[in-house]
Amino acid sequence: MTRVAVLAGTGSAVPARVVTNEQLAGRMDTSDDWIRSRTGIAERRMVEPGTATSDLAVAAGRRALRSAGLHRVGAVVVATATPDYQCPATGPIVAAGLGLGEIPAFDVGAVCSGFLYALATGSGLIASGVAEQVLVVGAEAFTTIIDPTDRNTAPLFGDGAGAVVLRAGDPEEPGALLGLNLGSDGLLADLIMVPAGGSRQRSHGNVAAPEDHYFTMRGREVFKHAVRRMEESSRTVLEQVGWQLAEVDWLVAHQANIRILHAVADQLRLPRERAVANLDRYGNTSAASIPLALDEAAGRGLFTPGDRILLTAFGAGATWGAAALTWPDLSNGPDLGNGPALSNGPGLSSAWELAAAAMVGPAQL
Numbered sequence: 001m002t003r004v005a006v007l008a009g010t011g012s013a014v015p016a017r018v019v020t021n022e023q024l025a026g027r028m029d030t031s032d033d034w035i036r037s038r039t040g041i042a043e044r045r046m047v048e049p050g051t052a053t054s055d056l057a058v059a060a061g062r063r064a065l066r067s068a069g070l071h072r073v074g075a076v077v078v079a080t081a082t083p084d085y086q087c088p089a090t091g092p093i094v095a096a097g098l099g100l101g102e103i104p105a106f107d108v109g110a111v112c113s114g115f116l117y118a119l120a121t122g123s124g125l126i127a128s129g130v131a132e133q134v135l136v137v138g139a140e141a142f143t144t145i146i147d148p149t150d151r152n153t154a155p156l157f158g159d160g161a162g163a164v165v166l167r168a169g170d171p172e173e174p175g176a177l178l179g180l181n182l183g184s185d186g187l188l189a190d191l192i193m194v195p196a197g198g199s200r201q202r203s204h205g206n207v208a209a210p211e212d213h214y215f216t217m218r219g220r221e222v223f224k225h226a227v228r229r230m231e232e233s234s235r236t237v238l239e240q241v242g243w244q245l246a247e248v249d250w251l252v253a254h255q256a257n258i259r260i261l262h263a264v265a266d267q268l269r270l271p272r273e274r275a276v277a278n279l280d281r282y283g284n285t286s287a288a289s290i291p292l293a294l295d296e297a298a299g300r301g302l303f304t305p306g307d308r309i310l311l312t313a314f315g316a317g318a319t320w321g322a323a324a325l326t327w328p329d330l331s332n333g334p335d336l337g338n339g340p341a342l343s344n345g346p347g348l349s350s351a352w353e354l355a356a357a358a359m360v361g362p363a364q365l
């Protein structure tokens with residue numbers, strides 16, 4: 001029997017601080033109407049001073065471990081573009097924060113496609129026998145690299161973390177990760193960039209304009225590449241696993257823009273209501289967006305064991321990817337995590353718990 005990665009648990013965490021479109025309109029030349037109509041975003045979460053990516057990752061990781069009924073895993077992979085430090089990686093900090101011992105732990109950098117790259121890495125660690133279970137986290141304090149006065153970027157991004165536990169299993173089981181497709185085009189590196197902080201800038205004598213430490217994006221071009229690459233990658237992975245488009249139950253795509261989600265669903269001829277969306281409340285949380293959406297949708301009971309799920313993302317690099325899995329039977333349900341050993345960090349809530357508390361209806365398109 002082929003050994004594959006099987007989804008065994010999900011978790012998420014978002015900061016308590018909500019920043020609405022109206023609040024942004026009070027400090028830059030924009031409006032709630034512009035942001036909603038161009039992006040579908042109504043509000044986003046923002047870390048308080050002192051909260052870093054690993055704090056969100058640890059809180060989401062705790063939830064995922066509890067959902068999987070595990071206290072130990074064989075490895076931790078963290079996807080992030082906003083690590084706590086340039087050196088060291090955030091993975092070991094997360095593993096230590098979770099009390100997981102001296103296991104392999106590292107970061108994967110593929111920005112908004114980071115979770116799919118990390119999923120592929122976790123799956124590879126399992127397939128190769130390096131680990132029996134892997135905690136895969138997508139976490140971002142993304143607002144820390146956003147110019148708070150830039151109307152081109154500030155409305156789009158938010159902070160949060162999502163996590164899944166993968167375990168070794170077989171392809172027939174619900175939850176099996178059946179196929180993955182990844183790609184990149186470094187010729188498009190300047191489409192989305194933080195120009196300063198890396199060796200390219202530092203090698204010039206470590207002098208940078210303050211604004212060069214902020215995120216820049218050529219949004220209109222990114223939009224077109226994102227739709228095309230997510231469609232292509234999705235088709236490739238479906239072919240790989242032998243699913244017809246009509247057999248896909250749910251599309252969980254990177255949450256960048258409602259218009260991008262609509263366009264990808266339309267190109268794939270999937271009904272828009274099958275595209276899971278929560279970007280209205282969280283904006284684009286980069287590597288966190290897919291696991292955050294998965295955890296929230298699972299918490300709302302959107303998925304039935306055996307459902308066929310298609311994941312896809314596009315991000316800086318340029319990078320892109322898609323994955324096909326069936327939904328597992330997480331019969332214990334997503335966990336509220338109130339036990340002292342596994343409680344949330346201060347000011348952090350799980351996405352699905354918030355949705356449930358707010359009586360938010362299904363947010364699919």
Ligand code: ACO
Pocket residue numbers: 029030031034035038039111112113151152155192217219220221222223226256257260286314315316
């Ligand atoms: N409020 C008001 N006006 C604005 C704002 C704002 N917040 N932002 C831009 N505008 C203006 C522009 O200046 C422009 O004005 P002009 O016509 O006078 O020049 C006008 O609105 C239209 O701008 P566009 O860029 O054409 O707007 P568009 O409809 O393309 O929406 C957006 C912009 C939301 C950025 C969209 O292009 C987008 O979502 N792009 C993709 C983002 C994405 O997918 N990112 C994923 C990868 S990100 C990562 O990897 C981290």
